[in-house]
Amino acid sequence: MIYISDNIQIDENELVLDFVRSSGPGGQNVNKVSTAVQLRFDINNSKSLPEEIKARIKELAKNRITESGILIIEAKKFRSQLKNRQEAVARLTSLILKATEVPKKRQPTKVSALQKRKRLEQKKRRSETKQMRQKNQLGMFG
Numbered sequence: 001m002i003y004i005s006d007n008i009q010i011d012e013n014e015l016v017l018d019f020v021r022s023s024g025p026g027g028q029n030v031n032k033v034s035t036a037v038q039l040r041f042d043i044n045n046s047k048s049l050p051e052e053i054k055a056r057i058k059e060l061a062k063n064r065i066t067e068s069g070i071l072i073i074e075a076k077k078f079r080s081q082l083k084n085r086q087e088a089v090a091r092l093t094s095l096i097l098k099a100t101e102v103p104k105k106r107q108p109t110k111v112s113a114l115q116k117r118k119r120l121e122q123k124k125r126r127s128e129t130k131q132m133r134q135k136n137q138l139g140m141f142g
Helices: 028-032 051-060 081-100 113-141
Strands: 015-020 036-042 070-075
Touching: 015 081, 036 081, 051 081, 070 081
Parallel strands: none
Antiparallel strands: 015 036, 036 070
């Protein structure tokens, strides 16, 4: 079990870990050992998460989710398979924790009367400036 919070735990059977060869530094070790981790988590079929958290995860990580609803997290920061596995699980945990936070509702605000008046005055001044330019041009060439 992976403990996210007091009321959320994920069964490790819901995670699929694939180990692939990593790019980057490491010498011959890179060519021989599969150290990078691809963690796959099926959000739609997860029995551990409530529907509202599933929806928020899909919104937060929409670029890392396939069309079938599988979240893919890649970890290849370390040369060790174990550390990359821990990194992938930690990133999944932090994503789920972030999804548990309920976003605040936006309070719509109104533009004050003073701001409206100032904006209209600026528009009027700008319009007068442009009209003066047109009159000057007609006078010079006309």
